[in-house]
Amino acid sequence: MSDKRVRKASHSFQFNVAQLLKQPTGARRVYDIAAADVPPLDEAVKVVAPYHGQVRLTRIGTGILVTGELQTTVELECTHCLATFLGEMRFEVEEEFRPTLDIASGTWLPPDPDQDVATLIDEHHILDLAEVVRQNLLLSLPSSPICRPDCRGLCPYCGQNRNEGSCDCRT
Numbered sequence: 001m002s003d004k005r006v007r008k009a010s011h012s013f014q015f016n017v018a019q020l021l022k023q024p025t026g027a028r029r030v031y032d033i034a035a036a037d038v039p040p041l042d043e044a045v046k047v048v049a050p051y052h053g054q055v056r057l058t059r060i061g062t063g064i065l066v067t068g069e070l071q072t073t074v075e076l077e078c079t080h081c082l083a084t085f086l087g088e089m090r091f092e093v094e095e096e097f098r099p100t101l102d103i104a105s106g107t108w109l110p111p112d113p114d115q116d117v118a119t120l121i122d123e124h125h126i127l128d129l130a131e132v133v134r135q136n137l138l139l140s141l142p143s144s145p146i147c148r149p150d151c152r153g154l155c156p157y158c159g160q161n162r163n164e165g166s167c168d169c170r171t
Contacts, residue, residue: 011035013051013133018125020059021103027059033070045141048086049073051133055093063098064127072137076145080153081161091140095132097121 008031020029036050055068071090078085099121102109118131152162160167 008032013129015057015127015129016125017057017064017097017121017127018103020057020064021099021121021125023059025059025061029057031055031057033068045138046075047072047137048075055129057127060096063096063121065094065096066127066129066132067094068092070133070137074137074141076141076147078147078151079144080146080151081163082154083147083161083163085145085147087142087145089137089140091136093129093132093136095119095129097127099125101125 008029012035013033015029015031020027031054033053033055034050036047049072051070051072053068053070055066055070058065058067069090069092071088073086073088075084076087077083097119098109098112098115100109100111101107101123103125118128118135121127147163154161155167155169157169158167160169
């Protein structure tokens, strides 16, 4: 098993894996990530810091297995008081990518109908991790984000943010 633990810096989520696809099963590349060019998540979530972390690309029989841990900072809205706040998100990535072109012969490989297009290695042998990172970050977001553990929320009668002061409403 070839274990190339060469740590390379990457400022994007695109990797040319042509040489790795020529390697035997078990060959590995490790990349330190410092990237800010991931597509927007959606209107409710804004990424406000670059992604940092590390990914490992491992040659497997059918393609490349990508595993890693990443982190970034996102702007969230508190479900109790509706204030925006910054939350640090840490999440894992684990996905299998398959080539669309045979590296040795240059012939097109038959598509697998169950394969997600986001996990295909293109004809230039570029593995694009951006969509997988976006999906994994979305899945790791809290379903009910709270700005702080002692958030007092909004008054149900007048809407006053109770973290900023009390109101004259009856309890």
